[in-house]
Amino acid sequence: MSQSPFIKIRRDLHKIPELGFQEVKTQNYLLKYIESLPKDRYEIRTWRTGLFVKVLGTAPTKTIGYRTDIDGLPIEEQTNLPFSSEHEGRMHACGHDFHMSIALGVLTHIVEHPIKDDMLFIFQPAEEGPGGAEPMLKSVEFQAWRPDLILALHIAPEYPVGTIAIKEGLLFANTSELFIDLKGKGGHAAYPHQTNDMVVAASYLVTQLQSIISRNVDPLDSAVITIGKITGGTVQNIIAETARLEGTIRTLSVESMQKVKKRIEALVKGIENGFECEVKIDYGSMYHQVYNHEQPTKAFMKYLEKNQNVSLYVCKEAMTGEDFGYMLKEIPGFMFWLGVDSPYGLHHAKLEPNEDAIDFAISVLTDYLVGV
Numbered sequence: 001m002s003q004s005p006f007i008k009i010r011r012d013l014h015k016i017p018e019l020g021f022q023e024v025k026t027q028n029y030l031l032k033y034i035e036s037l038p039k040d041r042y043e044i045r046t047w048r049t050g051l052f053v054k055v056l057g058t059a060p061t062k063t064i065g066y067r068t069d070i071d072g073l074p075i076e077e078q079t080n081l082p083f084s085s086e087h088e089g090r091m092h093a094c095g096h097d098f099h100m101s102i103a104l105g106v107l108t109h110i111v112e113h114p115i116k117d118d119m120l121f122i123f124q125p126a127e128e129g130p131g132g133a134e135p136m137l138k139s140v141e142f143q144a145w146r147p148d149l150i151l152a153l154h155i156a157p158e159y160p161v162g163t164i165a166i167k168e169g170l171l172f173a174n175t176s177e178l179f180i181d182l183k184g185k186g187g188h189a190a191y192p193h194q195t196n197d198m199v200v201a202a203s204y205l206v207t208q209l210q211s212i213i214s215r216n217v218d219p220l221d222s223a224v225i226t227i228g229k230i231t232g233g234t235v236q237n238i239i240a241e242t243a244r245l246e247g248t249i250r251t252l253s254v255e256s257m258q259k260v261k262k263r264i265e266a267l268v269k270g271i272e273n274g275f276e277c278e279v280k281i282d283y284g285s286m287y288h289q290v291y292n293h294e295q296p297t298k299a300f301m302k303y304l305e306k307n308q309n310v311s312l313y314v315c316k317e318a319m320t321g322e323d324f325g326y327m328l329k330e331i332p333g334f335m336f337w338l339g340v341d342s343p344y345g346l347h348h349a350k351l352e353p354n355e356d357a358i359d360f361a362i363s364v365l366t367d368y369l370v371g372v
């Protein structure tokens with residue numbers, strides 16, 4: 001059996017991961033592919049490093065939006081795959097190569113076999129940060145072609161191929177990035193009494209931040225604070241004048257996000273007083289929760305129940321974030337998890353999703369879209 005063209009496309013895209021708003025090669029690749037399709041049914045508009053593609057329906061009464069993200073992550077790939085990333089320190093470790101090839105598969109099918117309604121395909125940059133969905137939503141192009149219903153998927157390494165996991169209501173958390181800069185007084189490693197050591201201050205702060213989760217957030221309303229990166233100091237025998245923490249906050253409710261931030265600010269004040277230093281907080285980019293609308297989600301689940309090739313799993317909410325949440329805040333629709341069966345999870349250097357999921361997703365989506 002010959003290999004699916006969308007597996008080749010996934011592999012091509014896997015080789016060229018680019019960070020948010022730097023997706024120049026990716027945009028060119030997508031454009032070149034889409035422009036190779038018969039031209040009479042669609043129109044393309046570029047938006048920064050992203051794209052909008054409108055495909056005309058046969059007797060449209062509405063527009064259905066389908067969104068894929070297109071950016072990669074700052075991770076050095078460790079899969080040893082023959083089509084590994086050619087970009088040092090960059091990897092499609094969150095499945096956006098899968099998301100794009102599936103979107104191209106659905107787009108190709110819809111161009112070749114038009115459905116009744118119009119479709120808007122959204123190739124969105126910068127999902128991992130700083131966030132492309134919100135500005136794309138506000139763009140002139142989006143407003144002109146605004147869909148009435150919108151959907152998207154995310155790969156899920158923990159489920160087998162053939163599984164689609166979804167739930168009504170909250171699917172993904174509210175997120176906020178977190179950057180904390182500490183500035184004290186450096187000096188000789190042997191004279192700590194003459195300095196304010198920011199490595200020590202930052203270490204205290206990291207452990208204090210975890211007390212917010214265990215002591216301030218209602219245990220039934222979960223939250224996460226992850227510090228993914230710490231930098232500070234210059235060399236082993238100099239006391240550090242500066243340190244920086246980089247992390248992310250996740251909450252299931254908007255109220256908890258506000259509470260967590262207030263507590264961070266209070267703890268930071270304590271560190272400033274206790275260590276006689278200056279501390280600055282920057283919350284970077286924030287994503288609205290992904291909230292699946294009741295009616296379209298129910299209808300999709302009903303469709304999945306009837307499709308014998310699909311194993312439908314009603315999942316719990318996750319602490320992952322997705323700026324697709326901004327689109328769902330304004331337009332009815334849903335997001336779902338697509339099983340890809342990888343022993344290593346999202347954001348891991350050895351993530352290796354099963355490519356059988358690509359044609360499976362294209363076939364489920366194209367079949368579903370005929371009846372929407």
Ligand SMILES: CC(=O)N[C@@H](CCC[C@H](N)C(=O)O)C(=O)O
Nearest residue numbers: 128129175176177248320321322
């Ligand atoms: C699906 C997924 O993994 N999304 C990312 C979104 C990151 C948002 C932002 N950069 C942050 O870290 O808060 C995730 O890490 O959940």
